[in-house]
Amino acid sequence: MSAGVGNSNDQTRRHNLSTILTFLHHGGPQARAQLTGLSALNRSTTGALVVELTELGLAFETEPADSGRVGRPSPIVNANANVVAITVNPDIDAVTVGVVGLGGVLHHLVRRETDAVPTVGASIRIVQEVLDGLRDELAGYRVVGVGIAVPGLVDSREGVVALAPHLGWRDEPVARPFADALGLPATVANDAALATVAESLFGAGRGVQDLVYLNGSASGIGGGVLAGGVMLRGRQGYAAELGHTLVNSSGIRCHCGKRGCLETEVNLGRLLEVLGRETAGLDEVDALIAAVPDARPEIERQLDVLALAIGTFVSVFNPESIILGGFLGSLYEADPSRLRASVDAASVAGLAEPVRLERAQLRSRLLTTGAAELVFADLLADPAGTVF
Structure with a gap:
């Protein structure tokens, strides 16, 4: 990094x-x-x-x-920002495609909503359609490869999604089908881990050695942890599944089999329900929250539950900063002082006081920027030896 x-x-x-x-x-x-x-x-x-x-x-x-x-x-x-990566983020309600140049320059960001949860094949077709529509612009770029950010457990070395429960993907080859269809090298990784990298390089986490990042999307809550400037990965690369932190032992049953996981209690679907919407892009959530005063009780409930989880993370990881992305950033923006007070109350005495609570700066560009870093990794490691 x-x-x-x-x-x-x-x-x-x-x-x-x-x-x-x-x-x-x-x-x-x-x-x-x-x-x-x-x-x-x-x-x-x-x-x-x-x-x-x-x-x-x-x-x-x-x-x-x-x-x-x-x-x-x-x-x-x-x-040279005309040296670019194609990025893909499939979620339960949309596939987002980006074109990102060296220097983190975002050239294009296209979100295509879907009528059903996209399969790998459907995701590939959407990406092909988007890139076909950008054909004239792409003619002026040098494309390095494709980076795919997936909400789930990912074996990046094999290019396989071991489990993305919200997408219904299990032991699903992803990198190879994308590479074959697009004629470009393709790499896949967990979306929240990529977002952690992006925010630490270009956003609120820049220069921070110890941080916890939490990402909230339609697929749930993912996380990433930097400890001493090094990403916490775990033996199989599946570390920091923070969305499955227990926050309510009598709560809703999660797809993982447990009850009361963070991502079932702090949930975009439940938030959108009180906001009167079935789906929304993450850039829309701030405006929706401001426009619907009746949503306040649910917002406060989710903030208080989120604080319980953050209090646990403060004790476990002792971070300098906790960064909130996706709809979690919108929740934070709705009442920063409430979240701060609740985190202080939920933490071991004195541990939370020096911890910064921040919203991710990259906002809707976060996963796109992270997926681009996945693509640029080999080029940055060996500029003279990378062929594209």
């Missing part, structure tokens, strides 16, 4: 290319002089790496704004 430090004495320039491109991708445009300082490389080495990245079509230089200083200012190096 970080660029590391370059080494002007190692025998492979690829490490140094990775260092420079990663700084540009995650940190935005930088002057050559800044890159030299960040990478700990000498100026001539940095210059040669920038030239190579430019020749590879991964970066370009622009003239800096006139600073009024005497002497020739250092050129500004930019990641």
